[in-house]
Amino acid sequence: MDDRNPLSQTAFSDFHLAVNAASAPRAAYLHIPFCRRRCFYCDFPVSVVGDRRNGSNSNAIVKYVDRLCQEIAATPTFNIPLQTIFFGGGTPSLLSVAQLDRLLQTLNHRFGIAAGAEISMEIDPGTFDLAQIQGYRTAGVNRVSLGVQSFADDLLKACGRSHSVADIYEAIDLLHRAEIPNISLDLISGLPHLTLDCWQATLDTAIALQPHHLSVYDLTLETGTAFDRYYQAGEHPLPTDETTAAMYRLAQQTLTTAGYQHYEISNYAQPGYPCRHNLTYWENRPYYGFGMGATSYTHGYRVTRPRKTWEYYEWLEEYIAAGGKQPGSPPPPNEVLLETLMLGLRLAEGLDRDRLVRDWGTATVDRIDRCLQPYAQQGWVEIATPHPDSPRRSVRLSDPEGFLFSNTILAALFEDLAVNL
């Protein structure tokens, strides 16, 4: 597989290629649920394997990789090679190189992997060594998303992370030595006891490491997590809403000043380095999904696999027995429109208005315009007119204020468009 830089084109280059949701998926997500422990904020489907160093030898992982390969092999193919592959978790770096390689081979065999495909992998500091990362690299991984979250040991501890700040620096050193061409760091704002000053330091530290990409998430208290039990949103020791909103603005200001493009609500990239895989989601294009808890979006509808290991295995047996057919049917058109708006407005580029008109008709787009009008006046929505630099007319949220209130704006659209078009 080719290693040249990911596409420098942004969202809309693919957009016109992108046909409707029922067309061929060019992206595949693989869920690797294993973690050494569960972080206090996490509500992902994970399977805790503890701190054993040779986690990849554990029977559970071996068995899971087998099943994942079975699922891939059983999935109907459109015979269009994959443009992006994403190993998410969990902690995919708990896979051995051989296991990762086998998964990629299985994907390649089933769907084909395009030359220049983006192959991303989430890894956690302290879970891999040089040989391992070099092995992943050789197997084809060309983008790594490192779960940093914070540069303060006390905060890492408070989150239940299994790594230290020293582990982060070591991990980045290993990534550089393995010549990973595209590195992303994950950060979390709004953590307990986090102050604005401390957040500024976190951002500065991150910039100094010169990652190609940064994901910056405002902490969400997900139901059922440890944090959800310990804390109350906006109340001590969590920062107030006012402070977390300020952290969001601070990240936007600091990172864009440092040359990063704020291309999605929580994502920043150096020019040419947005995550192509994740753009699939936000442009509401189809994707394969494999593994426990994973969602696929093929044939026009989403299917979410069970979040418990044994339930996923049972599901998989039925799936294989049914020849890779999944029960379900495409949602009504207005639901598709709502998803298109909800996802597209997460992007700085926003939605292509002309395309909206083409897909949904003038009347619907007029209705959307009317609904957005008050927010446009407020400066939260921008309706860009075509000019030489940007020949398309787009509808987008302003950065950072429109982004910060995106739910308010979307809820208004949802309220207006909930009834059938």
Add this chain to the structure above:
Amino acid sequence: MTDAPVSRIRNFSIIAHIDHGKSTLADRLLQYTGTVEARQMKEQFLDNMDLERERGITIKLQAARMNYKARDGKDYVLNLIDTPGHVDFSYEVSRSLAACEGALLVVDASQGVEAQTLANVYLALEHNLEIIPVLNKIDLPGAEPDRVKQEIEDLIGLDCSGAIEASAKEGIGIPEILESIVHLIPPPRDTVTEPLRALIFDSYYDAYRGAIAYFRVMDGTVKKGDRVRLMASGKEYELDEVGVLSPTQKQVGDLHAGEVGYLSAAIKAVADARVGDTITLASTPAAEPLPGYTEAKPMVFCGLFPTDADRFEDLREALEKLKLNDSALNYEPETSSAMGFGFRCGFLGLLHMEIVQERLEREYDLDLITTAPSVVYRVTTIKGEVLNIDNPSHLPAPNEREKIEEPYIQMEMITPETYVGTLMELCQSRRGEFKDMKYLTPTRTTLIYELPLAEVVTDFFNQMKSRSRGYASMEYHPIGYRENALVLLDILVNNEPVDALATIVHRDKAYPVGRALVSKLKELIPRHQFKVPIQAAIGSRVIASEQIPAIRKDVLAKCYGGDISRKKKLLQKQAKGKKRMKAIGTVDVPQEAFMAMLQLDQGAS
């Protein structure tokens, strides 16, 4: 079947407190007499409406005719006339009792006599009914029949030596009850030859046949084809159908004095065949109607507004339809500056109000905003005019008022002694005037207070129940109007007065109520993109204020492939919540906020 001689008819009702097992007992009687076969039996056979089954209460009364061969070998006709068990419907209870010669007094053997039971027993005694005490739930381990018998004797003065120990659930004592009905309850008077007088004790609306009236023939005979006159409404109808309730409707040729049945005559609405009205023949009318007819008088008022202004006409139609079946429901159009177009509706009481709201939402699929309940204030202006004000926002300005009077009730509560203190506290905090307290038994007391009705309609019942852990019961009746130092408490949201939130309170309570109300509203109204001040004011004087801080962010941090469906649902929920709110100026106010008055902390209200 209708040829039952008057001497073999027994008409009775069952008096019981909620949960003391009236419906179950009725079911058993229907089963035992073979009126309803076991396979047709569903629990609470007489309670037809879904709402009734869900709440386990009887709202609309019903009747059932049973044939019973007694141990003396003779065949009897037993008419059970069911009564609603809630204080809101005491007029209906009195009418159904008037149609009977006897009553079963059903008391839970582990609980004892409750206030409402007592009130209904007094009603029955006023109508000279023979009362048969039945101690129900005798099978329960906590049953104390002797204590409860003693209580009945002490309280009501009924001889309990012949009281029947029963368990409707287990079928214990059912034959004894039936025998007692036959031998203790007197037959109706034989007045078959007198001019027709029949008492309507219930009516309901049938979409195909119009209003159907349930009645008891007191004198004379009525048959299909008769032209009848309703003596109170003055309207005349030709009878399409006359029949009995066994318990489903079965047509018969005629019904004579002592019998109970139904009629249909293309009557447009139940208001034309109201409970308590007397049916007589148009050709040979009776000289006097039966005593006791009164117009239904709404005691509690509230505004009903559709959340979606476009549905005003739907609401009007729904109310019209409900009114066909509910003569006590009153409504007239109301315009509120905050809420737009809606209706001011009058109800018998809080339960009646809740039932109507629930039926509007459930059966007519309306999203409604209800304002806090109000009573009718009587305002004398300086010009000497007397105005009845059922909407606080219509109160004349202070400089135009001579005085304000408010309706009072006498409240009787029966409670285990332990809760006397807390219930007295409740009554004091509701401006109650202590009247009397008596020990019914060494551990049970009755408390009598006079209270402003306005203080009772705001959540008194729930408070009484929670303070007494469900053990206390209450009963009240109106005792007229009294002048009080009342003021209009305005609520301002974002500096705009909201008429639908205005309330009339006693001057001494204005501060605590105002404070509690604004802090409750602060909880209920969601945050906006700007600060929202909430104030309580008397005239131009602000007496309490709070501020809802501005929202700082409203964003989903993460949204990837696996999150999309869930995040979409969240947004849909947010959108739906928004839809159910009423925009007051630029502030979205949720439905519950308009009922905030009912949720105030006890200390304050």
